[in-house]
Amino acid sequence: MEWLDYFNKSIAYVEDNLVGEIEVAKVAQLAHCSSYHYQRIFSYIAGVTLGEYIRRRKMSLASVDLQQGAKVIDVALKYGYDSPTSFNRVFKSIQGLTPKEAKQSGAKLTSYPMLTFQLTVKGVQAMEYQIIDKASFFITGVSLKLGEDMEAAQKKIPQFWNEVSTSGELQELLPLMDQNNPGVLGASMITPEVQDEWEYVIGVVSEQETKEFSRYEIPAAKWAVFSGTGPIPGAIQELQQQIFTEWLPTSGFEYAELPDIELYLDADPQNAQFQIWLPIRAK
Numbered sequence: 001m002e003w004l005d006y007f008n009k010s011i012a013y014v015e016d017n018l019v020g021e022i023e024v025a026k027v028a029q030l031a032h033c034s035s036y037h038y039q040r041i042f043s044y045i046a047g048v049t050l051g052e053y054i055r056r057r058k059m060s061l062a063s064v065d066l067q068q069g070a071k072v073i074d075v076a077l078k079y080g081y082d083s084p085t086s087f088n089r090v091f092k093s094i095q096g097l098t099p100k101e102a103k104q105s106g107a108k109l110t111s112y113p114m115l116t117f118q119l120t121v122k123g124v125q126a127m128e129y130q131i132i133d134k135a136s137f138f139i140t141g142v143s144l145k146l147g148e149d150m151e152a153a154q155k156k157i158p159q160f161w162n163e164v165s166t167s168g169e170l171q172e173l174l175p176l177m178d179q180n181n182p183g184v185l186g187a188s189m190i191t192p193e194v195q196d197e198w199e200y201v202i203g204v205v206s207e208q209e210t211k212e213f214s215r216y217e218i219p220a221a222k223w224a225v226f227s228g229t230g231p232i233p234g235a236i237q238e239l240q241q242q243i244f245t246e247w248l249p250t251s252g253f254e255y256a257e258l259p260d261i262e263l264y265l266d267a268d269p270q271n272a273q274f275q276i277w278l279p280i281r282a283k
Contacts, residue, residue: 011114052151053115056094072088138216139215170184176204187218222256226247232269232272263276
């Protein structure tokens with residue numbers, strides 16, 4: 001399948017540049033998608049972020065260099081670390097011991113191999129979904145500005161939800177909700193025009209304009225809609241992984257470069273009811 005070939009080419013680029021500079025934009029370009037979408041898909045398929053994968057690969061190779069007698073400072077510089085201190089910190093977080101300890105005979109080290117993407121057919125539970133063509137609509141809410149770094153975004157977004165909830169802003173949004181489109185949304189506002197700097201919006205579908213909140217347009221699109229229940233964030237993360245690894249590769253569609261949405265119909269942390277709205281287009 002073409003997308004598998006593209007992703008494997010992107011991994012080959014990463015592998016060729018572990019001792020050089022790895023440009024996330026270039027990695028994504030080789031996979032024929034934006035930086036945001038590449039990092040999002042990668043994390044679901046690989047089970048780790050792109051940044052963590054790169055660190056693991058570098059520290060795997062660094063371990064070999066250290067055991068072959070290379071100096072710590074030389075290995076640090078080789079893999080892009082300006083100081084032994086920062087290199088030591090990353091190395092220990094992945095290997096569980098310091099670079100100096102890794103040089104000793106009998107040191108137990110972990111090797112993380114190069115990834116290869118391939119389609120695996122396995123018995124999984126059935127997935128129910130709807131394909132919906134929806135005209136453009138508006139979200140009223142508050143936003144968090146984010147950059148290209150998906151790892152940083154994954155840490156900031158849960159904090160943002162907590163801030164919006166505890167500040168009372170979420171309760172103030174509820175009366176503005178269009179009753180024909182109930183629920184609270186978390187929308188990643190990525191479009192072909194906005195790739196490197198994007199916003200994550202918490203809001204409700206609403207036609208009302210207010211001075212207190214901002215208004216955002218979601219463009220007309222075709223959506224694959226999946227419903228789920230369970231404790232969050234675990235249940236929604238599990239469904240997202242299943243969508244990207246099991247449904248999308250064989251669906252006949254591909255991920256569109258448009259906002260993707262989490263819709264919470266009941267945000268009870270122990271038994272939430274939610275939907276994932278995935279923007280799609282025909283291959």
